[in-house]
Amino acid sequence: MRYGTGAEVLAGLDLRLAPGGFYFLTGASGAGKTSLLKLLYLAQRPTRGRLRLFGEDVGEAPRESLPAFRRRIGVVFQDFRLVRHLSAFDNVALPLRIAGHDDREIEGPVREMLAWVGLADRASAKPPTLSGGEQQRVAIARAVIARPELLVADEPTGNVDAAMADRLIHLFEALNRLGTTVVVATHDLSLIGAVKGARMMRLEDGRLSDPTGELRHPPSRQPDGAPA
Structure with missing residues (x-):
């Protein structure tokens, strides 16, 4: 490459x-x-090879x-790449929404994942108000939410x-x-x-x-x- x-x-x-x-x-x-x-x-893409x-x-x-x-594929980027105008909840929910799940299916798993990464009380916070460590945890939750x-x-x-x-x-x-x-x-x-x-x-x-x-x-x- x-x-x-x-x-x-x-x-x-x-x-x-x-x-x-x-x-x-x-x-x-x-x-x-x-x-x-x-x-x-x-x-x-590779420039040569398979x-x-x-x-x-x-x-x-x-x-x-x-x-x-x-x-x-789930990806955790070094620079997080969160959507700045969306809440932590909505950032984590993105892969499920893209996959076609409705909000009733999304609510429980997303809140459970946010709790797991220690952000249950930050679900409505947007990325600019989160620390670097908190943004990292939102990015990880988003990467793994859809298994x-x-x-x-x-x-x-x-x-x-x-x-x-x-x-x-x-x-x-x-x-x-x-x-x-x-x-x-x-x-x-x-x-x-x-x-x-x-x-x-x-x-x-x-x-x-x-x-x-x-x-x-x-x-x-x-x-x-x-x-x-």
Whole structure:
């Protein structure tokens, strides 16, 4: 993957994410973690090579087909990307409304999720009135509310204290036990030991090291049936 005509920021990656797996993605700043996540949630396309998602080749898929794939993916962005004029409740409810659920179905799950992330009393607050940590928690609640098949999180605990970070990782674990494949990019290596059976992927200068045996390098054809 490259941006414009610049040098490749990711090169020779070959990985298979097992359905229902839990993965931590680590590496120094500038190693390419965010770029790899962008490929996984279809914000960017690979400039060469092959990308399969949910068992289908999406690297060359028509642009109009991508929204259907994206609805199966939950994303926690580093910069939150909340809708500023909507309340915390309505931001979290967005994926359910896009999926066609009516307000009677939405009310209970959204309030339960806001309570889980410690924001039950901030449901009517809009993003500009929330702290960075509160916005992060709204973004996480929005990403997981629809039980996506793939959850991609970019530094999801970077703006919260250790106790809340632990709570959020346990939320990801609970979602993972329901079958969601989880990929968490983080600088916090202490999180990795908190999830039993989690795998670690490390990026160095745009290339993956292989501490787990799940990742191979240099590239070969990716197996069918993988989430990504």
